[in-house]
Amino acid sequence: MRSIAAVLFVVFAAVFVAGAASARFVDPSGTDVPAGTHPPQIGRFAVLVYSMNRNTKLKYVSVSDSDVHAHQGGVRYRMVVTAADASGATAQYQVLVWGIPGTYQWMLLEFKKIS
Template sequence: MRSLAAVLFVVLATSVAAGAASSARSVDPPGADKPTGTHPPQIARFAVLVYSMNRDAKLKYVGVSGSDVRPHQGGMRYKMVVTAADAGGATARYQVLVWGIPGTYQWMLLGFKKIKIN
């Protein structure tokens, strides 16, 4: 029997893959230096959801900035700064690292670390 986390991961990965496939019809702006079919806001939402479920953090996606997308080990590596709000509405920024293969169910959240402001 699969664990709840594994089932939820498959459901989320399915929604990310389906979203990537449906948005593959959209055209990236001319001169975009990112690979075709990559959508950092959607990947950032995936990261917040997976982290929230695994840590029971109740975070909500707010936005993404500083996105860096590169080919890595047969897939794509997404490194970005994600802003998320907690249950009380306070926002924080997180350094996020996600690896996945666009158009598939193979997605992994590799890092989700709060950025400390000095």
């Protein structure tokens, strides 16, 4: 019995770790993108967090402008994100995200509609 429980635990742990690792922001290799900068991925994160927090149905469309700076041990991303609502109408939002690339430490600091 103990050996079956141990095998099940190892399999569960391997599946859990593999699933968790895929959620991290990972730097692409072989590209000219600076390490830790992924505006489209950060934009999707911002739209998802905002939508969950405000109980809205926004869908990420694109990032049209982004600026990246080192800030307090992490990276600060300021960008303009275009998102579509449930009816398909698009709008632009000023977004500010702070995070540490390669970790799960990410925060949405600002998500304001641009008039």
